Amino acid sequence: MVTRKNPIFDTATTLGKIFGFLGVSAICGVLVAGLLVPAAAVSGSAASGSIEFFDTLPAELQVDPPSQSTRILAADGSLIANLYEENRTKVALDQISPFMKNAIIAVEDSRFYEHGGVDTTGILRAVVSTARGNKQGASTITQQYVNNVLNANLAAEGNTADIKLNGVNKGVGDKLREMKLAIALEKEFSKEQILEGYLNIVFFNRDAYGIEAASKFFFSTTAKDLTLPQAALLAGLVNSPSAFDPITNPENAKERRDLVLGLMLNQEKITQADHDAAVATPVEPKVTPSRQGCAYATTAPYFCDYVLHLLLNNPAYGADVKEREQKIFRGGLTITTTLDVNAQNVAQAESDAAAGANPDNWGASIVSVQPNTGKILNMAQNTSFLPTEGKFNQTQNFNVDKLDKDGNDLNGLGGFQPGSTMKPFTFAEWLNEGKSMNTNVNAATRTYPQNFPWKNTCPEPTVGWYDARIPGSFDLQNSDDGYYRNMTVLYGLQNSINTATFASAAQVDLCGIQKIVDAVGIHGGLPVGDNFNPPVKMTTLANLIGSTQTAPLTMASAFATFANDGKYCEPIAITSVSDQTGAQLPAQATSCRDAVKPEVARGVAYAMQKVLDEGSGSLIKPRLSTKTNFPVAAKTGTNDTNGSTWVVGYTTGVATAAWFGDPLGDQLRPGRNLTVNGEFYKAIDGYMIAGPMFSKYMAQVAPAYGTNAFTAPPTNMVNGTPARTTPSTQATAPATAPATEPSAPPTPNPAPSNTEKKN
Known part of the structure; x- marks a missing residue:
């Protein structure tokens, strides 16, 4: 030899x-x-x-x-x-x-x-x-x-x-x-x-x-x-x-x-x-190239990368990252995940289609969870993990936090401003305090001065105001002048009226809203000091209409609580891990908790069905609603620059967050006067691009997970003083849903920057 x-x-x-x-x-x-x-x-x-x-x-x-x-x-x-x-x-x-x-x-x-x-x-x-x-x-x-x-x-x-x-x-x-x-x-x-x-x-x-x-x-x-x-x-x-x-x-x-x-x-x-x-046989190799790593995943590279980071961050796989890498990359493990390949394929197709050729690098993503288990069913975005010429190349994950709760890297972008998708949590506290969704509030109120008597039993102070009498400040705004009037809380939510949300918040405990938001797992996607998953402070008024960057996975999981009769299930991606001998290693198990009262969850579902039936979501094309398809609830959302747009919603079997917007840098690029996929938009709103992403995806995926009717809320939660139909002296209300989503007002002062919201 x-x-x-x-x-x-x-x-x-x-x-x-x-x-x-x-x-x-x-x-x-x-x-x-x-x-x-x-x-x-x-x-x-x-x-x-x-x-x-x-x-x-x-x-x-x-x-x-x-x-x-x-x-x-x-x-x-x-x-x-x-x-x-x-x-x-x-x-x-x-x-x-x-x-x-x-x-x-x-x-x-x-x-x-x-x-x-x-x-x-x-x-x-x-x-x-x-x-x-x-x-x-x-x-x-x-x-x-x-x-x-x-x-x-x-x-x-x-x-x-x-x-x-x-x-x-x-x-x-x-x-x-x-x-x-x-x-x-x-x-x-x-x-x-x-x-x-x-x-x-x-x-x-x-x-x-x-x-x-x-x-x-x-x-x-x-x-x-x-x-x-x-x-x-x-x-x-x-x-x-x-x-x-x-x-x-x-x-x-x-x-x-x-x-x-x-x-x-x-x-x-x-x-x-x-x-x-x-x-006599010629030497004719038939090569199957060896490919390793999530960049070469057959599907869902960003989900794959998320799973890998979960394992690398888990001390059960080694005392430090080096030991965990040895275990993962040399150990012959079999890692079974929650990914639904069909749901992933549909989500990927709809995310890719949202921006088309996309020379301006607008981002689109879809992520879903199963409400009663927390299983992540898909995680898609319209970018290429593996650098490819002519593509929007991006290795960071649009759908997840930047870090986990212990400060370990998740390779996430850290989220986007959720806009009016935060409004259902004020609505939930309204119901939680025993109020009827058909009670009138004065949505004509636009001034909330520094000394406004907000109820706040939390130790955190109330931060912010809206008062044009103060130099450099401004009053609360809607995008359409026809909505400064009395209306029911239900009507305000289904049409995403900012002044209605504030009028509702003025009659409840801000700390109650905070408790609901915390209970359904909502947190900021970017670290603040030593707090790696900081709470979204609902005592900061701008957060009532969504000013803190929040990951799509977080929003989908929070809305899944309403689909699951008030039980919140932490999102999970890994169901089992075995080594090469077949021995089982630590994985993730379903972990659920009571977050909101069942009747409150039912009331929110009732209201958010109306968002799609006759409110801001009824403008989504193709149409998806309880009236036209199957029981489905959702909320639209848009931030102040129109650079972050959403639809987050659910059936009884699937909760989904669809997002479209600017993922680059500080995310300050306005979504105005732009052409996407050959269509010009004066200003993009949640129903315009994120809406079709959501409706097309859910129409194809939701039936496989059950589209049962939502349990009706108690009668006294729905019944109340009917909405006045006569306009206020300030403006005339349109007969149908607004042509564009109602605008969020500029941020109260003082408050975090870049927080004017739209729905």
Whole structure:
């Protein structure tokens, strides 16, 4: 055999050094108790010292399972992505072609079944050959296996500096240790176990470790289905993966393959006819490129990346990130997730279609959860995770927080201003305090001065005001002057009237709104100081109409509470994790809690059905509503610059957040006077682009999860003083929903910047 040329996975011997150390007498077979004795044993103290040295060498090899690829799977078991440092899939010996077993033995160790780990006959033959100027190795398959295991153990520890490279930095002592361990290994394991281990660990190229990965990479087949010429080529490749690569060096590969076939014929492993037919077969690799990582996911790369970050942040997988990476990228884990491939495909298609060619890099995303489990069903956005020319390239996730609650990175953008999708929480507190949704409020009120008597039982102070009498300040605004009048709280929500929301908030405890918002899991998507998932302070008046950046996943999960009769379920992405032995590792379990009263959740669902039936959501095209399709509730939302637009809604089985807007930098780009997908918009609102994304997606996905009727709220929650239909003296109300979503007012002063909201 020729000395291996790959510096790490090469398995040939360094016979020149050993020959100088051992001498002829030992090579001729001096064996003591089954162990090779160094040549210096032939005389005096030198012999004694060498024997003592040999005796001190370890005789036990720690054979851990080899590094294997980790698989991330969708809920149906289909592959999302592979993660690995070494592309390897372990297979049992009976799942490897007999051609492969015979070929590797023929070329690497023809006396494999005859020796006890070290082949003295092979050593003697190699010495003679080397003395004649033809350097030849003599490592048995067992010795090669030992060498690979030792190096794999070092690599698993991250100790690559100590890896011993055959023919490069392996000393005589290293070689003797290898021999002793090989002899010990043969006493502990059967030949079949050693051969199986060897074929699963051996290096074929940087994209293929082990025979299964090599079979797929070079021939797009399995180890079990390798043909004779394929097996012979792969067996020959082990000696020098670069020199005999059939892709880059097909002539060398054929010559080496035919050599292996000749050895198989000489050793009576194949017939002359088999040999001749195989030799006549051209070398024609059918390469399946090896791809690892979420950038090469078959679907949902951002969901894949989110799952990976959840694992890297979990101390159950190691004391630090380095240990967790070793576990994930070398551990051969099977990670089953909550992803619904069909829902993902639909969400991806609708997200991509929202902006079309998108030269201006507007963002679009859709994320859904299952209300009664918290399972994340999809996570899509209209960007390319893998850098692609002509695409909107983005590695950050539009749908999730920047950090988790402990400050660990989630690779999220951190969310967007939710606008009027925050209004249902003020409405929920109105109902929670026993008030009827058909009670009138004075939506003509636009001034809320600094000394306004807000009810606030929280320790946090009330922040902000609306008062044009104060220099630099302004009054509360709607986008349409026809809505400064008396109206019911229900009418105000379904048409997203800012002044109605404030008039409602003025009659409830702001701290009650805060408690509901906290209970349904709403938090800021960007860290504030040491608070990595800061609360959205509802005592800051601007937050009543959505000024704090919040992730779409957070909003979908919050609205899912209303679909789930008031129970909030934390979003989860991972249902099970098992290692290569089948042992279960920590995953995520459904975790739900009572968040709002069931009757309040039912009241909110009643109201948000009307948003789609006859309110601001009725303008969405194609139409989606309880009247026209199936029971569905939703709320539109738009921020002050029109640069962040939403529809968040739900059926009894799916809750979804659809978002369209500016994901770049500080997200200050106004969504006005722009052309998207060939259509000009004077100003984009929630129903215009996010709305169709939501309606098209839900029409295709929601029926699979159940579209039952929502439970009706108590009669006294609905009944109350009917809305006045006569306009106020300030303005005339339109007969139908406003042509554009009602505008949120400028932010009260003082308050966070960039907080004027629209619905």
